[in-house]
Amino acid sequence: MKKIIFFIVILLSSYACVNEVALPVIATFSTEIVVNDKTVPVKVKIINSTEGADTYSWTFNGASPATSSNRNPGTITYDKEGTYIVKLEASNRDGSIDVKEKTIKVNSAINIGFETQVVENNFSPVKIKITNTTVGATTYDWFFEGGVPSTSTKQHPEDIAFTTPGTHNIRLKVSNGDEEYTLEKTIEVAPLLSANFEYAVAFEDDDYQVPVKVTLENKSISATNYQWTFEGANITTSSTENPEIIFNTPGTYTMQLKALNSKSEKTISKTITVYENTNLRTFTNIKLGINTAHKNNHIGAYFSTQTRKVYTQSKVNNTIGSKIDIAFFGLNETFNFNKFISPNKVQELAFSAIPNATITKLINKQESCGCSSSVSVTNFNAMTNDAFLTSLNVDETVGGLTEFDNVEKPRIVIFETADKRKGVIKINEFVKDGANSYIVIDIKVQKEAN
Known part of the structure; x- marks a missing residue:
């Protein structure tokens, strides 16, 4: 009996000694930056791996929420840049306590930006003033394409110059240690000055x-x-x-x-x-068509010494009509009936009337005109000024208006325009080409009437 009682006493004693040993607490946790975004707002996931604890007291300085008593508080959020402490105090019923702290660094969000301003003007050499408006960055890398200098690490670079004409890129790369951003702009340097x-x-x-x-x-x-x-x-x-x-x-x-x-x-x-003013204008190799060429708008029969152009029937309007000085009528490709006629009389020879037509005096056949003045081919070729024309009398007669054929070549025709400018036509060729036959003429005429 005494032995049994002794054994029980020893056993109870041993049991009391075991209860007196407290269970230890080992506080430990890890943090994970959500999507690795370290610029505000920063979200941090808390992963608790503490052992031996029954209660948890979390302190999140600067975060939301600021505290928690949950074993796993989930995700906390930082809205301002800075360095913060995450603190866990874990304990159990035995009175064991352990404390664990971790530091969280939160960067401000990067907002990259800069402005360029051309100093004075964009003629080479061009100086550029740069205003860096970037916030949240700690490093700056500038690249100036074609510039002097070509690079810089200053936050506010100065004295940037460009000399080569054209478009140049200015690129800024910024970082806060965790993230980096790039912004690029262009400037124009005007072409080099040239006089011409x-x-x-x-x-x-x-x-x-x-x-x-x-x-x-x-x-x-x-x-x-x-x-x-x-x-x-x-x-x-x-x-x-x-x-x-x-x-x-x-x-x-x-x-x-x-x-x-x-x-x-x-x-x-x-x-x-x-040069000296000869008051003589010369036209060479002018083509004037017979009536079918003119009507079919292939080769015109009207010529203006003012516009210096040949016109077909369809090209004549009120404005052009008043400028036509010479009208030619060729009956057919045999050239057996030809004559120059005043613009105001073309309707008498199967042409449509010229609007606002003027009067030109003409001598088609000098040999039939009975005129006091005559012009030879030699006279025509020798004219280098208007002296000969000034002394010329253009006496329009019935005989002088008579038609002519193609036998005589060159043939001289004399005229005087409505504004009293005198001139001479030399017919050089009669060219047969069916309905599109034409004559080739040279003309010498006064630029202004005397």
Whole structure:
């Protein structure tokens, strides 16, 4: 009996000793950045792997929620950049406690941006002012295509210059250590300054006989100002972009253009030669069709010494009609009946009437006109000015208006326009081509009546 009681006492003693040993707590947890996005808002998943604990006290400084007593608090959110502590205090019924802390770094969101401003103007060399508006970045890498310098790591780079004309890229790459973003913009450098111009004389002055009116077409590139100087013209200088000038005296003259912008200047010169005014205009190898060629709109029978063009019947309107000086009627391809007629009388020879037609005096057959003046082929060929025409009397007679055939070649026909300009036609050829037969003529006529 005593042995049994002793055994029980020993057993109870042993049991009391076991209860006095507390179960330890080992606090441990891990964090996971959701989708690895470390810029605000940052979501952090808490994974608790603590052992031996019954209760949990979480503190999330700067996060939402700020605290939790759940074993697994789930996901917390940080809305502001900074460095934060996640703290876990775990305990059990035996009074065991363990504390674990982890640091969370939250970066601000990157908002990349920059502005470029051309200093003064975009003529080479171009200086660029850069305003960096990026927020949330800690490093900056600039690339200036064609620029000097070509790269920079400054937050606000300065003194960037471009000299080569064309489009240039400016690229910024920024990072906060975890993420990086790139933004690219372009700037334009204007072409290099060049001075150039073309000139054209007025339509009526294309023989370059004085007075000659000249229009200058400025073709300079990247210029903002122009300084013209003219030798021998009615004006000696001009600052307009496309001036007009007049040369009144024969000679060879220099026209000079200095093109400028705020950074450079270029100069170019050209010469022009103008001649004495002969008051004689010459047309060669003019084709005038017989009546079928004219009516079929293949080769016209009307000619204007003002527009210097041949017109078929369908091309004549009210404006053109008043400018026609010469009308030819050829009956057929045999050329046995031909005559030049006044524009106001073409309807008498199977043509439609010319609107606003004028009167031209004509001598088709000098041998039948009984006129006091006559013109030979030699006279025609020798004319280099209008002196001969000035002394010519154009006496229109019935005989002089008579038709002619193609036997005599060359044949001379004399005329005087409605505005009193005298002229001579030389028929060089009668060309047979069926319904499209035609004559080939030269004409010498006064530019202005005396």
